[in-house]
Amino acid sequence: MKAPHFEYEKPATLAEALRLLADGGDNAKVLAGGQSLGPLLNLRMARPDLLVDIRTLPELRACDDDADSVTLGAAVTHAAIEDGQVPDPTHGLLARVAQGIAYRAVRNRGTLGGSLAHADPAADWVTTMVLLDAGLRVAGADGERVLRAEDLVEGPLSTCLAPDEIIVSVHLPRLSTDARWSYYKFNRKPGEFAEAIAAVVHDPARGVVRAVLGAMEGAPHVIPDPHALLDGDIDALATDIVTQAGFAPDTYEHRVHAVALRRAVAGLA
Amino acid sequence: MTRIALKVNGQAVDRDVAPRRNLVDFLRDELNLTGTNVGCEHGVCGACTLEIDGAPARSCIAFAVACDGASVRTIEGFDDDPVMIELRAAFNREHALQCGYCTPGMLVTARDIVTRLPDADEARIREELSGNLCRCTGYVGIVRAIVSVMAARKSSSGGR
Numbered sequence: 001m002k003a004p005h006f007e008y009e010k011p012a013t014l015a016e017a018l019r020l021l022a023d024g025g026d027n028a029k030v031l032a033g034g035q036s037l038g039p040l041l042n043l044r045m046a047r048p049d050l051l052v053d054i055r056t057l058p059e060l061r062a063c064d065d066d067a068d069s070v071t072l073g074a075a076v077t078h079a080a081i082e083d084g085q086v087p088d089p090t091h092g093l094l095a096r097v098a099q100g101i102a103y104r105a106v107r108n109r110g111t112l113g114g115s116l117a118h119a120d121p122a123a124d125w126v127t128t129m130v131l132l133d134a135g136l137r138v139a140g141a142d143g144e145r146v147l148r149a150e151d152l153v154e155g156p157l158s159t160c161l162a163p164d165e166i167i168v169s170v171h172l173p174r175l176s177t178d179a180r181w182s183y184y185k186f187n188r189k190p191g192e193f194a195e196a197i198a199a200v201v202h203d204p205a206r207g208v209v210r211a212v213l214g215a216m217e218g219a220p221h222v223i224p225d226p227h228a229l230l231d232g233d234i235d236a237l238a239t240d241i242v243t244q245a246g247f248a249p250d251t252y253e254h255r256v257h258a259v260a261l262r263r264a265v266a267g268l269a
Numbered sequence: 270m271t272r273i274a275l276k277v278n279g280q281a282v283d284r285d286v287a288p289r290r291n292l293v294d295f296l297r298d299e300l301n302l303t304g305t306n307v308g309c310e311h312g313v314c315g316a317c318t319l320e321i322d323g324a325p326a327r328s329c330i331a332f333a334v335a336c337d338g339a340s341v342r343t344i345e346g347f348d349d350d351p352v353m354i355e356l357r358a359a360f361n362r363e364h365a366l367q368c369g370y371c372t373p374g375m376l377v378t379a380r381d382i383v384t385r386l387p388d389a390d391e392a393r394i395r396e397e398l399s400g401n402l403c404r405c406t407g408y409v410g411i412v413r414a415i416v417s418v419m420a421a422r423k424s425s426s427g428g429r
Binding site for chain 2: 001002003004005006007008010031034035038039041042043051053055079102103104105106108109189190191
């Protein structure tokens with residue numbers, strides 16, 4: 001199908017974009033790369049009155065790199081991350097995840113911030129940013145705030161962002177040189193949304209162990225005691241963890257998440 | 270309507286468009302560039318793949334209005350492109366198309382693989398092709414065509 005009628009604005013500054021969103025009320029939507037919103041418009045699952053195009057806003061394209069962290073502008077594309085055009089504080093995790101998102105033609109347009117704001121539970125950045133305990137800088141009409149990635153998603157396609165707020169940048173802690181990570185995604189065809197994701201990061205120098213299950217019914221599940229994954233009986237643990245995460249035992253979803261977790265932990269070694 | 274100015278296959282284009290107009294319909298219906306095909310209209314099948322600012326993109330989920338200032342290259346714009354000339358010959362030779370509906374998008378993706386990933390093996394080529402659906406060929410001929418162009422380019426450049 002074709003998209004329904006909408007108005008379109010392409011502001012030159014973030015301040016102007018925020019004003020347009022505030023004036024537009026609940027029926028104004030942010031357009032970045034359009035790789036999720038485009039399909040939703042064509043399928044008429046989204047019917048905004050106004051699209052505010054933020055794809056080329058300079059404030060959303062800036063990246064910064066210091067000793068402890070990296071800041072990536074929200075309008076950085078998946079392809080730019082895949083190709084190493086922006087700093088990567090994870091020794092390759094970001095590029096690896098980026099390469100697995102949809103297809104190259106989509107990655108050339110789709111943005112990091114757009115994927116997070118869209119909040120598809122099966123999306124890769126939603127899970128990855130929770131794994132890395134990223135901070136999101138969010139701008140609104142009343143100023144800016146920083147929220148933890150793990151507080152963003154409230155449910156499928158639903159976030160804590162107000163209709164007039166925009167994710168400006170993503171702040172990522174730098175992993176130590178001896179940090180290990182593992183990211184396992186199960187989908188039946190490359191580029192499809194995941195049926196299960198499990199990811200682990202172990203950074204002994206910073207005292208960080210984090211493990212996350214993705215492609216949940218809503219927000220990613222942060223595994224409460226990830227240390228046990230490093231030296232416990234992973235086969236039994238995975239089953240218990242996935243049950244605790246809310247999947248009923250002996251269902252397909254349970255099994256596929258448990259397998260993803262086992263493979264993610266095995267991949268860490 | 271919103272005024273947009275963009276380049277299409279090197280030519281300046283200046284038009285009024287309704288914001289809801291997607292790029293592929295704009296190209297086909299207003300510029301009569303019918304080489305780009307419309308498939309699923311939600312970014313999955315790859316039939317509408319073309320280049321925006323030098324990189325492959327889906328024209329069914331790109332809005333023409335958002336391409337103001339962009340440079341768009343459709344399959345018609347690749348007539349004299351050296352890589353595309355080799356790919357067209359290889360697609361013909363290897364029976365890489367039957368009905369041809371996916372072919373314009375497939376060629377744009379194939380060219381991206383050849384130029385961006387010159388050392389890709391067959392597994393990587395297949396992975397990169399996962400965003401372009403073909404329901405006739407089973408992909409065997411398409412993969413073979415891409416492999417043969419990559420091999421020919423390597424041997425002609427002194428085995429890079």
